[in-house]
Amino acid sequence: MSATTQLPAAPTPPSASSPADDAPRPPQRLRRGALRSERPGVRFAAWATVVVCGGFGLLPVYWLLATSLTPRDQVFSYPPKFFPSAPTLDAFAALASNDQLFGYLRNSVIVSVITAVLSVLVSAYMGYSFSKFRYRGRRSLMYLVLASQMFPQALLLVTLYSVFSAYGLLNTYTALVLSFTTFTLPLCVWMLKGFFDTIPDELIEAARVDGASRLRIIHSIVLPLAAPGLIAAGLFAFVRGWNDFVFALTLAGPEKQTLPPGLVNTFIGEASTAWPELMAASLVVSLPVAIAFIALQKYLVGGLTAGAVKG
Amino acid sequence: MSLTLPQSALSRRRVLQLLGIGAGTAALAACAPSAPSSTGAAASAAAAGGAKTDFAFSSWSFTEEAAAPALEAIVKAYQDQAGVTVDDVSFPYNEYINQLTLQVKGGQFTGAAHVDVAWLGSLAAMGKLQDLSALTEGRGYTDAALTAAQFDGVQYGLPWTIGAIGLVANSEILQKADIDPDAFPTTVDAFEKALKDLKGLGGGLIPYAASTKAAQLKDILIWMETFGSPLVDGDTVTIGDDASVEAVTWYKSLYDQKLIAADVDRFDARSLFAQGRAAIYDDAPVGRNAVQEESPDKDLGSKLVPLSRPVLKDGETPRALVWGGAIAVVDGEGAETAADFAQFATSDLDTVLADYEVRGLPPVTTEAQQSDVVAADTFGSLFNDRITATSTSNPFWKFTAYSQIETVVAEQVQAVLVGKTDAKAAMQKAGEAAQKLVG
């Protein structure tokens, strides 16, 4: 973490490689402002924001929880009860005996973790190349990477299906990991490029003077320094794999299916939707990830701090 | 386009190599034109006999809490009998046909596939379904059931659970409004009057939880037929004719009078019905279990009553849409045993009756239909007499794009319901769009 605490200072010197640095320094500092009494005002505004926006964020989560505790024969009553009158853990108990669900969870974790690792590696090389070298077409390529996400993925799906089928990759983790990794590249490459921009060239130069090879410089100097950024990028890549529905459904086949299609498969049937069970399952599978993210939060924010700012 | 690959950075050769990898796959890829013998023909005809091999069986029900035990039992019984392993494959119901289509097209899936009879046409178009007619002889399938699992006169599937979609009512609520479930109105006008009486009960009761969400607005088609539109005449779509316009106008009037409710699909209708908040709704026999399970009223099962759909003028035949499941066999590895399994699952008496105990879906052999278990099921037999007996297939099923035809019609009907356009213009538009899809 020491890197995070040092790095944020880096963007300030005007190194003129990104538009952000051209931003004018605060110009009108000498003018006298009218607002003097900030503390209470700021606090109030902060709290008001938290209540309104936080309510928007958390009320649906509460409703997810409330529904998961409602007995099956009461979930459709209207008006719904904001506090379940006869809360039950039936839905959760039903999950414990559902082996398939754990299979989906395992698939999801495997796919998302490998996607995260691979994506970070590939993006780090790409980002480093964009950040520390200059060649013609560099910026065009950077934008092309970004633009690759604009294409209609539903259209890609039909062809991708045949491509993976031709290589015998359907119904494997590989197909999912390759797809998701590609879809995370833009964000991760741009994030890490920004991060690498803040690593002083002098450091790299010094290593080269000492005779380190270029690959070695990347692996033993740049990447460790960029660790917080790598973790942040990895977390984002993880979520991409974690959340996808259509690709996972189509490419993974029934056996390697991840949670999103798995949940739909299990709880949304031909005749009815098992709302309490669906909600309970969603909570159970989201919880470990949420806890992991909260634990890694300092990296998520800290890791981005140095990098993403410069875009 | 200024965003070309930078030639100096990535040598042209490298780029071409990369593309080459892709191009190589293009030849193999299923989207490259490759032509099996002839469009729409059966891949081959199935025959009984021969050594048994392992095969795959796909169904959306394998993961469904309520239905899965029935399927597992069938599979187990067959495995024990034939000494083979059946590999079960499952996709969510809503995505099932898309996924199955991709898998069959890409050659990923062969074996037995649980299908909705509505899908047979588009699956058959791929030329990979077997003709199963040889397996139907001497098994006691009813003619109606066999017809339901045919497409273009070819037995592409063995019927499994064939019924219809019809009106289902809560007799307790009907009686509260002084409507005798056994003497239910037979004409559309009397039906509307009954709905008004039900509305009069108050308490936010939805008299008729008809489908109003696009996903199931295809239910309107049966009302169009009731009003006298043939929907399709040969290859000509007749939607836009007076009967279809009248049907939609009537539907809209029910909507405006709040006799039917907004934002309702089949799931919603079942939930509302289960809660006692709707008196009548449209459903197939498959909905019975779901409705009972979701209801706080544990006696709801005994209050369910199937009703003949009212007709325009007394004496006409009530309309109903065939609904049902079949097992189709996709040509390839394991197909022969898969066909044998399909026959076993759909017509072995013990298997079928055990299945009936769990899923309660209408069996397809005379023997099973006349068995005590099935005959003793009042709801089931009434459903059969009042609804399934006069049911007909959706005429759009014979077109590969039937699902999109239904979608374009549904969208126009919805536009009428929400007041964006009038029935006449909308149905004309729907007819034209559907005609384009028919080709």
Next chain:
Amino acid sequence: MTSSQTHTLEHRKSQTAPRRLSDGQFAVLLLLPGVALLAGVVLYPLVAALVTAFFEQSLVLPGRTFVGLQNIVDVLQGDFLRLLRQTLVFTLGTTILPFVIGFALALALNTRIRGAKVLRGLMLIPWLVPGVVVSFLWMWIFNANYGVMNALLQGLGLVDDPQAWLAQPGTAMGAVILAKTWQSFPWMMVMLLAGLQTVPIELHEAAEMDGAGTVRRFFAITLPHLKGIVGLVLLLEFIWNFQHFDIIYVLTGGGPAGATQTFATAVYETAFQGYDLGKAGALGLLWMVLLMALVVVYVRFSEKGEER
């Protein structure tokens, strides 16, 4: 960083590198894995799919026929403009709304109010609930006949009768945007929070001593500092939302009466429900031409005065 530095470095003898690649070659080598992925997973399938725009080709029927521009003409004569408008409404809505909420929360949680840390964690939940569940949760909330949204609004006296939020053309798009906003605002919040932490405290302190108020400091110091990251998150969100599919597909399927249909759902529907790969390809082609135009404009603007 200046390029001359790296170039001079290249001439120094390196002990460990057996083969001598120029810096340029090395830079390209680093790009290769990523470029290979992009070529295989995006570029090739894309080209293959776009080629179908000129053919009449079915998802299920074998074979295809060349039809020239017929598909494109059909699409343009259909409700292309409506699709474009709706796509833009959805994309702008789901880019701006999460940005505003995310930014507001980032600012609020960047202060020293109690519980900020816990809240930052809690706010991540919507982003981590599996995507499809987000759709189903909101479908559940918005349902006309038993949804909690109606109960809440009726309880507060804001609506008289339960509204069919997802089934009325006037409200469906808003409802879909709200659901998507819920899913993506945490991401915006995290990115902007990260940005906020790089704003040097000294600048604020100095400005405060000079008597600049909170609002003034926000516009004079905070905002200019965040310019880079704000640009990036807005651009990425725009791109992602332009082709967003899952939530619309599950919530409304493009309805009612096509009121929430966007390019993404229309392409899927055309390909998978209509089995019409040709028309789906044509839609995709038009979509790309449009977006490419937008990107070129963006690149031109952002590259002003930059070396290439």
